[in-house]
Amino acid sequence: MSDHVDVVAERPVWPAADAARYRSRGHWRGETFGRQLRRWAAEWGSREAVVDGPTRLTYAQLDAAADRMAGGLSRLGLRRGDRVVVQLPNTADFLVLWFALTRMGVVPVHAQPGHRASEITHLARTSEAVAYVLPDRHARFDHRPLADAVRAEVPTVAHLVVAGEPSAGQLALADVAAGPPLALDDEPDAGDTAVLLLSGGTTGAPKLIPRTHDDYTYNATAAAEICGMGPDSVYLAVLPIAFNFTMSCPGVLGALAVGGRVVVAPSPDPGTALPLVEREKVTITALNPPLAPYWMDEAATGAHDLSSLQVVQIGSARLADDVARRVEPALGARLQQVFGMAEGLLCLTRLDDPDELRHTTQGRPISPDDEVRVVDGEDRPVPPGEPGELLTRGPYTLRGYYRAAEHNTRAFTADGWYRTGDLVRELPTGHLVVVGRAKDQINRGGEKIAATEVEGHLLAHPAVTGAALVGAPDPEWGERSVAFVVARPGGAAPTRRDLAAFLRERGVAAYKHPDQVEAIEEFPLTAVGKVDKNALRARLAGA
Numbered sequence: 001m002s003d004h005v006d007v008v009a010e011r012p013v014w015p016a017a018d019a020a021r022y023r024s025r026g027h028w029r030g031e032t033f034g035r036q037l038r039r040w041a042a043e044w045g046s047r048e049a050v051v052d053g054p055t056r057l058t059y060a061q062l063d064a065a066a067d068r069m070a071g072g073l074s075r076l077g078l079r080r081g082d083r084v085v086v087q088l089p090n091t092a093d094f095l096v097l098w099f100a101l102t103r104m105g106v107v108p109v110h111a112q113p114g115h116r117a118s119e120i121t122h123l124a125r126t127s128e129a130v131a132y133v134l135p136d137r138h139a140r141f142d143h144r145p146l147a148d149a150v151r152a153e154v155p156t157v158a159h160l161v162v163a164g165e166p167s168a169g170q171l172a173l174a175d176v177a178a179g180p181p182l183a184l185d186d187e188p189d190a191g192d193t194a195v196l197l198l199s200g201g202t203t204g205a206p207k208l209i210p211r212t213h214d215d216y217t218y219n220a221t222a223a224a225e226i227c228g229m230g231p232d233s234v235y236l237a238v239l240p241i242a243f244n245f246t247m248s249c250p251g252v253l254g255a256l257a258v259g260g261r262v263v264v265a266p267s268p269d270p271g272t273a274l275p276l277v278e279r280e281k282v283t284i285t286a287l288n289p290p291l292a293p294y295w296m297d298e299a300a301t302g303a304h305d306l307s308s309l310q311v312v313q314i315g316s317a318r319l320a321d322d323v324a325r326r327v328e329p330a331l332g333a334r335l336q337q338v339f340g341m342a343e344g345l346l347c348l349t350r351l352d353d354p355d356e357l358r359h360t361t362q363g364r365p366i367s368p369d370d371e372v373r374v375v376d377g378e379d380r381p382v383p384p385g386e387p388g389e390l391l392t393r394g395p396y397t398l399r400g401y402y403r404a405a406e407h408n409t410r411a412f413t414a415d416g417w418y419r420t421g422d423l424v425r426e427l428p429t430g431h432l433v434v435v436g437r438a439k440d441q442i443n444r445g446g447e448k449i450a451a452t453e454v455e456g457h458l459l460a461h462p463a464v465t466g467a468a469l470v471g472a473p474d475p476e477w478g479e480r481s482v483a484f485v486v487a488r489p490g491g492a493a494p495t496r497r498d499l500a501a502f503l504r505e506r507g508v509a510a511y512k513h514p515d516q517v518e519a520i521e522e523f524p525l526t527a528v529g530k531v532d533k534n535a536l537r538a539r540l541a542g543a
């Protein structure tokens with residue numbers, strides 16, 4: 001079936017002294033997710049772990065379901081060290097599958113729900129995935145033809161497993177999970193990669209981020225502690241579970257680690273989510289900034305009892321200070337700002353921080369062993385309180401992207417600091433204020449768009465000879481994407497609709513389609529001859 005991969009060689013490494021420190025301080029506890037679920041089931045077997053509509057799974061049932069799923073996956077030939085692209089909506093199935101895979105040491109690659117053939121093919125190819133797990137239809141899109149196209153393109157993909165009705169040549173997830181449970185003979189190590197997350201990326205296609213059982217567990221449990229979570233906590237998964245924020249900040253994994261309950265919302269729409277808050281007595285949830293005003297408006301109707309809600313986390317893009325001030329009175333819960341990244345570093349405002357810090361900062365690192373540095377263009381520390389680029393290292397921050405040796409030389413300093421590309425100011429309290437971005441990325445309400453990836457697609461359009469993508473302020477998204485295009489001589493530049501149709505045809509996720517298209521004769525250039533994106537942004541601002 002699949003070649004057995006040398007997991008040891010592909011395991012992320014930290015310098016020995018750092019690893020020893022992370023262990024001795026109790027951050028890395030040497031327990032895989034599979035073992036954790038077993039322990040939770042032993043401790044809290046009859047408590048409810050996951051609620052998905054009418055489906056309610058106790059910890060014991062989740063554990064047993066993961067074993068059955070793992071049994072089926074192993075009969076397909078999946079083995080420790082293999083990779084599987086997972087693209088499922090927020091469902092109990094997602095979590096059963098996730099624990100089955102991590103228990104086996106098979107590594108889920110977290111695709112986003114909006115990804116299409118271009119992204120899925122890239123993920124499958126880069127990870128040499130042996131399987132792709134997909135929904136039959138989701139958000140009015142049929143994933144099954146896409147899956148066939150991925151298998152035709154990527155020879156390692158031997159299995160297409162469908163949650164729902166499979167097409168010919170595809171398997172039903174329910175059938176995979178139907179047989180006897182797994183007798184596990186080759187357990188992963190807690191230092192192995194548990195999951196491959198996606199980077200927002202700046203150059204070309206997205207990079208993969210290896211997170212180990214040890215580091216990812218710490219991420220979730222340290223966050224859960226700061227959020228004051230315990231067995232009475234009920235976490236509502238509103239944003240996609242595949243997103244690191246929802247999965248482990250503290251998210252699903254944080255709630256389960258303390259014996260709490262996870263409720264999955266099929267949609268982040270407040271008309272769906274707020275009734276769930278009332279019905280399930282949700283105590284904590286996580287939103288992105290564009291959702292916050294909709295939730296506040298819906299709450300203002302008074303139609304929902306939100307009295308159980310204690311903490312509303314907001315992050316993944318900058319929350320405007322004035323919106324931040326309105327959240328607590330509107331939702332009747334503590335606002336917690338979250339500045340995180342799939343690469344690792346997680347900053348949270350503390351629940352007892354003074355108003356000013358909760359409303360105007362994006363929090364401070366969760367671990368005493370997180371190291372942060374704010375530097376200038378030469379990697380020299382800026383004076384305290386001045387803006388600069390954030391570099392970071394720590395017990396749950398990667399030291400290198402997966403199979404990206406060349407990119408890693410630029411993304412990290414020689415001594416292992418990750419260059420976040422975020423411009424921040426650090427306050428004397430350690431809180432960070434995100435003031436901008438040095439990376440060539442657009443943050444569209446939390447969805448990250450790598451400019452060069454989209455530019456590459458635009459350049460493939462027959463009428464386009466030059467393309468540059470920049471962000472522009474937007475009242476709804478925080479930032480929208482604007483494509484400047486140079487048309488072929490004598491021809492007309494394509495419109496936004498033309499380009500959207502073209503990108504859809506190429507299988508590019510819809511959130512990456514430019515929100516606005518501007519034709520330009522030629523690009524302004526910097527002194528070294530690169531496209532001057534600052535000048536393009538200034539043009540949009542009417543300067």
Ligand code: OOB
Pocket residue numbers: 198199200244245249314315316317318319337338339340341342343346362420422434437443446448
């Ligand atoms: C989260 O993760 P990613 O990997 O999608 O994106 C990380 C980037 C950060 O480098 C920063 O540029 C931006 O997203 N970001 C924020 C922010 N939170 C993230 N920018 C301004 N203000 C914030 N509060 O987005 C993510 C991962 C874990 C938890 C929360 C968010």
